[in-house]
Amino acid sequence: MNRRFLNQWLWAVTASLFMSVSGHAADEAPDALIGRLTRESLDIIQADKALQAGDVSRIIEVVDEKIMPHLNFQRMTASAVGPGWRQATPEQRKRLEAEFKTLLVRTYAGAMSQAKNLSFSVKPLRAAPDDKEVIVRTLIIGRGDPVQLDYRLEKTPGVGAGWKVYNLNVLGVWLVETYRSQFAQEINAKGIDGLIATLTERNKANATANAKSAKG
Amino acid sequence: MESFCNQASGKMTRRLWAGLALFVLMLSGCATGPNANPRDPLEPFNRGMYQFNDAVDRAVVKPVATVYRDVLPSPVRTGVTNFFANLQDVWSFVNNSLQLKGEAAGNSLVRFGVNTVFGLGGVLDIASEMQIERHTEDFGQTLGYWGVGAGPYLVLPLLGPSTVRDTAALPLDVQGNLVSGVNDVPARNSLTVLNLLNQRARLLDASKMLEQVALDSYTFTRDAFLQSRLNAVYDGYPPDDGEPFEPTEENPVEPTFESNGL
Numbered sequence: 001m002n003r004r005f006l007n008q009w010l011w012a013v014t015a016s017l018f019m020s021v022s023g024h025a026a027d028e029a030p031d032a033l034i035g036r037l038t039r040e041s042l043d044i045i046q047a048d049k050a051l052q053a054g055d056v057s058r059i060i061e062v063v064d065e066k067i068m069p070h071l072n073f074q075r076m077t078a079s080a081v082g083p084g085w086r087q088a089t090p091e092q093r094k095r096l097e098a099e100f101k102t103l104l105v106r107t108y109a110g111a112m113s114q115a116k117n118l119s120f121s122v123k124p125l126r127a128a129p130d131d132k133e134v135i136v137r138t139l140i141i142g143r144g145d146p147v148q149l150d151y152r153l154e155k156t157p158g159v160g161a162g163w164k165v166y167n168l169n170v171l172g173v174w175l176v177e178t179y180r181s182q183f184a185q186e187i188n189a190k191g192i193d194g195l196i197a198t199l200t201e202r203n204k205a206n207a208t209a210n211a212k213s214a215k216g
Numbered sequence: 217m218e219s220f221c222n223q224a225s226g227k228m229t230r231r232l233w234a235g236l237a238l239f240v241l242m243l244s245g246c247a248t249g250p251n252a253n254p255r256d257p258l259e260p261f262n263r264g265m266y267q268f269n270d271a272v273d274r275a276v277v278k279p280v281a282t283v284y285r286d287v288l289p290s291p292v293r294t295g296v297t298n299f300f301a302n303l304q305d306v307w308s309f310v311n312n313s314l315q316l317k318g319e320a321a322g323n324s325l326v327r328f329g330v331n332t333v334f335g336l337g338g339v340l341d342i343a344s345e346m347q348i349e350r351h352t353e354d355f356g357q358t359l360g361y362w363g364v365g366a367g368p369y370l371v372l373p374l375l376g377p378s379t380v381r382d383t384a385a386l387p388l389d390v391q392g393n394l395v396s397g398v399n400d401v402p403a404r405n406s407l408t409v410l411n412l413l414n415q416r417a418r419l420l421d422a423s424k425m426l427e428q429v430a431l432d433s434y435t436f437t438r439d440a441f442l443q444s445r446l447n448a449v450y451d452g453y454p455p456d457d458g459e460p461f462e463p464t465e466e467n468p469v470e471p472t473f474e475s476n477g478l
Contacts, residue, residue, distance in 0.1 A: 107429040110421070135456070144297075145350060148452055172447025172454075173440045181253060181439055182431040198431055206428045 027162025030153045031125040034136040034165075037070060038120050045115045052116065054109045056210065063105055072154060072164040073097060079167070080179040084187040084195070092192050099199035104175075106206050118142045120149075131155075134163075148172060255442060256369040265371040266434050272374065273416075278423075281416040295339040296414045300395075302331045302338025304352065307392040311353035315361045320351035351451075354389050356382035360449035369438055377441040 028036070044066065045051050050058040077097045078085045088096065123137040132155045140147040150169035156162060167176045186195040252259055285293065305328045312321035327343040327350060335342040344350065359381055360366065367380030378386070390396055395411065398404040430436035446454045 103429065107425060110425055110428075137452070143294075145344075148447075172444040172452065174443060177443060178436060178439045179431075182435045185432060185435060202428075202431065209428070 027157065029125070030127075030134050030163045031122050031136045033070070033161045033163055034138060034151055034153075035122045037066070038122075038138060038140075040066065042115070042118055042120070045112060046117075052113050054112050054210075056106060056109050056207075059109050059112065060105055069160055070163075070165055072156075072166045073101060075154075075166040076100075076176055079176045081183050081187070081195070082180055084184070084192055088192050092196065095196045096192075096199070099196060099203060100179075102203045103199060103206075106203065106210065109210070114142075253438075255366075256438060258368055258370065262369060262371040262438075263434055265373060266437075269371065269374060269376055277413075277416055278420070281413055281420060284413050285417040285420060293414065293417065296410065297418065298331070298335070298341045299338045300411045300414070301341070301350070302328060302335070303394040305331070305350065306394055307389070308351060308353045310392060311355060311358045312351055314358045315353065317351070317353075320349075320353070323348050323351060352448075354382075355385035355392065356389070356445075357449050359385055360445075366442065366445060366449075369442060377437055379442070379445065382445070 044062060048058070048062075051062065074093075074097060077093070077100050080100065081088070081096060085093070119141045121139050121141070123139070125134065125136060127134040134153050135150055136153060137148070137150045140149050148169070148171050151165045152167040152169075152174075153163040153165050156164050167174055169175070183195055186198050190197070256262065288296075305324045309321050309324035309328065312324055327348050328338075330343045330346065330348065331338045331341060334340075356379075364381050366382070370378045370380055370383055372378050372383060375386075395404060395407045398407060426433055426436065
């Protein structure tokens with residue numbers, strides 16, 4: 001009996017080691033990649049008190065290390081900025097990316113405390129083997145009704161895990177689409193620099209608001 | 217419209233229809249802005265209503281909802297949520313049936329039975345623990361299922377984001393809510409207020425987040441709402457129109473957008 005357990009355990013450890021090695025060597029399937037990243041993220045949050053408390057610097061650390069390599073964040077930003085992106089200088093594009101990222105990270109920092117004891121399932125992939133872009137659909141299960149969380153991925157052969165996320169959908173709402181009109185409004189009124197200024201201001205205001213609520 | 221009125225009898229429904237007719241008259245007098253979003257031709261009116269709702273929310277609804285949340289322990293609030301969601305499952309059963317979704321309709325009915333009998337009248341959500349999935353459907357979704365487009369975005373007084381289609385469906389949705397079948401007026405009103413208050417309390421964190429994440433909370437709410445309704449009508453699988461705009465280094469050509477002369 002004991003021996004069988006030991007064997008199973010050894011097999012599991014070997015398998016997981018092999019998977020983590022091969023995961024970096026070869027391209028993963030997009031749904032397998034999303035499943036792995038979700039599991040890893042939930043495990044990290046579960047184990048890390050600083051993350052649960054919404055510690056922004058720690059969250060940024062983890063996001064940079066774990067999440068950013070699997071995102072095409074430039075494409076996300078470009079897509080949200082829309083036609084204005086073509087007129088933006090490389091310097092402006094860099095600023096837009098940085099400020100947009102800060103806005104998103106700070107916002108979701110507040111939701112971290114609720115990310116305990118969650119499980120998830122990945123829905124069967126509806127895609128042809130040669131698709132260059134796919135949608136991976138997941139359900140996050142906690143208390144209350146399950147939360148729909150979907151990802152758009154693009155094929156990046158040989159780069160990273162072979163796929164990168166360029167848009168995500170929470171409860172039926174795509175992130176990029178939700179910002180497109182707002183960004184266009186700012187650009188129409190005040191130009192690219194106006195949008196950058198608005199984003200910077202908003203991030204500063206959010207930082208002070210969060211610092212205040214952390215103290216209080 | 218006329219026949220709908222007669223079928224769905226009851227003073228409340230007729231009064232709602234009358235209100236709606238008046239409302240549409242008011243709307244037709246509204247000017248359309250020059251930079252109008254095609255899905256939001258009534259933006260000037262909607263923005264005004266949004267501001268009005270927001271003012272009411274800040275002055276009354278949000279403070280009361282905050283007290284409600286702070287005073288009642290979490291299990292009680294969950295019980296309230298479950299109770300009203302259980303009543304809603306009956307209306308979901310009707311609408312799933314109208315959409316010929318047999319399994320979802322069956323689940324809704326079983327959920328209502330299980331939760332009402334074993335869950336103390338719906339206060340406990342036993343059905344979810346038994347893994348019987350909830351499929352929430354309202355009449356607006358049923359109209360959408362049968363091909364009725366959402367129509368322009370519409371912000372309703374006090375009720376908030378909606379569309380012309382969903383507003384037209386609203387009288388039936390109100391009628392379909394079991395709470396409206398309660399004959400005792402004070403009891404019915406108390407239940408309605410409790411339901412709305414509980415819903416607002418559940419959104420307290422989300423609305424705080426909205427203030428931080430949105431550059432323009434009106435636009436953010438509108439774009440998120442319209443997407444989530446479309447998603448709900450298609451049960452999570454809306455038609456995939458791909459990404460309409462992809463300006464990357466490798467792909468700088470973008471034929472569908474006109475330069476806006478910046």
